[in-house]
Structures are given as structure tokens and as C-alpha cells.
Amino acid sequence: MLPNKRPDDMVRITTPELAEKFIEEQVAAIREQVGDKKVLLALSGGVDSSVVAALLIKAIGKQLVCVHVNHGLMRKGESEQVIDVFRNQLDANLVYVDATDRFLDLLAGVEEPETKRKIIGGEFIKVFEEEARKQEGISFLAQGTIYPDILESDGVKAHHNVGGLPDDLQFELVEPVRLLFKDEVRVVGEKLGLPAGMVYRQPFPGPGLGVRCLGAITRDRLAALRESDAILREEFDNAGLTSKVWQFFTVVPDFRSTGVRDGKRVFDWPVIIRAVNTVDAMTATVPELEFALLRKIADRILAEVPGVCRVLYDLSPKGPATIEWE
Ligand code: XMP
Numbered sequence: 001m002l003p004n005k006r007p008d009d010m011v012r013i014t015t016p017e018l019a020e021k022f023i024e025e026q027v028a029a030i031r032e033q034v035g036d037k038k039v040l041l042a043l044s045g046g047v048d049s050s051v052v053a054a055l056l057i058k059a060i061g062k063q064l065v066c067v068h069v070n071h072g073l074m075r076k077g078e079s080e081q082v083i084d085v086f087r088n089q090l091d092a093n094l095v096y097v098d099a100t101d102r103f104l105d106l107l108a109g110v111e112e113p114e115t116k117r118k119i120i121g122g123e124f125i126k127v128f129e130e131e132a133r134k135q136e137g138i139s140f141l142a143q144g145t146i147y148p149d150i151l152e153s154d155g156v157k158a159h160h161n162v163g164g165l166p167d168d169l170q171f172e173l174v175e176p177v178r179l180l181f182k183d184e185v186r187v188v189g190e191k192l193g194l195p196a197g198m199v200y201r202q203p204f205p206g207p208g209l210g211v212r213c214l215g216a217i218t219r220d221r222l223a224a225l226r227e228s229d230a231i232l233r234e235e236f237d238n239a240g241l242t243s244k245v246w247q248f249f250t251v252v253p254d255f256r257s258t259g260v261r262d263g264k265r266v267f268d269w270p271v272i273i274r275a276v277n278t279v280d281a282m283t284a285t286v287p288e289l290e291f292a293l294l295r296k297i298a299d300r301i302l303a304e305v306p307g308v309c310r311v312l313y314d315l316s317p318k319g320p321a322t323i324e325w326e
Helices: 017-032 047-063 080-089 100-107 113-135 147-153 184-189 219-238 292-304
Strands: 038-042 065-069 093-098 138-142 172-174 247-251 256-261 264-276 307-315
Touching: 017 047, 017 138, 017 172, 017 184, 038 292, 047 065, 047 080, 047 138, 047 184, 065 113, 080 093, 093 113, 100 113, 147 172, 184 264, 219 247, 219 264, 256 307, 264 292, 292 307
Parallel strands: 038 065, 038 138, 065 093, 138 172, 264 307
Antiparallel strands: 247 264, 256 264
8 A cells, every 4th residue: 555645755757767667566566456356446537537547457457347427517528538548449347327317307406506516426426336336346446546635635536525435335445646746647647548638638627517507507508518618629729728728618607698690689698718827726817818719719609509699708817716607
């Protein structure tokens, strides 16, 4: 087992060579810890769980059972990428659960942001627990805990405001990246051959698009959110901004505004563009985007996303605003 404190003399993993050495050591350590037993992992597709999955696949192959729960609040193409990378490319033992209807039915009519978060987190644990019970002979639970999780919140991943698995499902933990900082996890992920889009993925909240579809989530606004977010990401990519802006996404509020389309008045949703730069997410600034880029994104969203008649750019730094709207 790895210690709780990062040794003072531990070398920072900054190069592919150092990552290779780390991978070799961890592969050996995982094999020793796990033996011929089975390991379960909740694979969200985020950087940390993806790197842990790739490490474990290298160490123990099909003894790892990855469970990817699609809560219906993923960004466009994300669950598909998890399936493509882990099932098709890495030949992993991957259980894919499309729980979209379950989550959206539970969330119907729920407006309060923290209640939404609790429902999403609680239901996630339930779905994962159900899948865990279907698996036979699991002895270990792998987790993408990283060092900031240990420093900031007692080893619990930030913002997971729900409990964990019940007592009878308390497995021994396998946490191979628990002493690493995020940038080191990324170097290891690259060395393991994960796609850059996964390794350099921007932070994405656990409750996903659920906190960006403001108020009570509806399927039409969720669809508008997902499509507008995909357009924003594509245009940021084309403009070379993906690695330069820390986090960017769209938000769809739960009020309409008047518009005009084909000579007729409409009463449609606005889309808000949010982009921020930050070091630690405690404070954040708003980047000065080229106006031509903003206009191109707005034009595309207005032309391609049904039910949207207005696009806005949020100019508020953190503080006083938070990064997310809810
Ligand atoms: P705020 O909105 O608090 O966001 O300025 C700071 C960072 O935290 C992310 N965030 C979350 N992450 N679950 C998460 O896993 C959440 O409920 C949550 N809320 C905010 C946010 O995306 C930003 O990177």
C-alpha cells in the first residue's frame, strides 16, 4: 500500500521516461496486491479514472471490471469515447450502463442545485452498487484518488457530497495514482497511450451537464445544452484555444426570451458561453476572446441548435461569480 503522505524526496513525473518507470513500478505493485483476484472500477472517462483503468489493464488485463455509468448528463460523444478507447482499443472488460432515463426521471421538476447534485450523486452510487452486486468474486475497488484529494478532502474526491458503497461492499482499495498531482497523472496517461483528448480533458463536474441545465432539467434544454457545448468545443479546438483556456462550456437557463424566426415571433431559450482561466479554481478570470470567434460560435449555435434564439458571453470573474452557474 502507498503511504498517505508524499515523500519529500519523491521525484516529480515530468517526462515520458519518468512515467515509464512509474508505470513499471505500479504494474508490479498492483500485481502483487491483487494476485489473481478481480478488481472493480467506476470509469467516468475523466483523467484520473481513465489513467487508473489503463494502468490496471496493463497490470491485470481482464481481472479488471470497469463500469461506465452514463447518467445522461455527459457531454456529446463522451460515453462513446469511453467505449471506443476501453472496449475497442484496450480490450477491457467494460460494463456500459445507460441509466439516462433513471436519472432524468428522478430529476424531473427538481430545481434546487444542491438537491440536484445529491440526487445525481446518490443515484450514481445506487447504479454502481447494483452493477457491483451482479459481478462475482470482486475483492478490490480501484479508485482514481489523486494527491490533492488526500490533501483537500481526506481522500474523498472533491464535490462527492454523497456517501460511498454500503458496508457489505467495502472492498480493499487499489489507488495507484494517489500520490500524484494532476499534471503527473496526465504524463502517465500519455505514456500509457490514452488519447490526448482524454488525458488533457478539461475539468468536468461529477453532476455533469446537470448543473449547466439550470433549474429543473428538461430534455429539450439538455439537448440544446449538449449541442451548443459541442459547437463551442469544436470552435475552440479550431481556434487552438483548447489547451489555452482552462475551462469552457455553455449554460442553458430556465427562462425564455423573445426572438423572431421566419418572420414569426418565437419564445426560445438563451445559451450562455462561459470560459475561464484559473490556477486552482478558487479564483478565475475571463479570457479576452476574439470577437470574430464569439460571433462565429453564436452564429453556429443560432443556426444549428433548435429552440435557441439568443447567445451571451458571461464576463464575470470568480469572485464574485462562481465558475459554474449552479
Ligand atoms: P465553482 O463553480 O465552485 O467551480 O467555481 C470550481 C470548479 O469545480 C467544478 N465543480 C464541480 N465538480 N462536482 C464536481 O465534481 C460538482 O458538483 C462541482 N461543482 C463545481 C467546476 O466545474 C470548476 O472546475
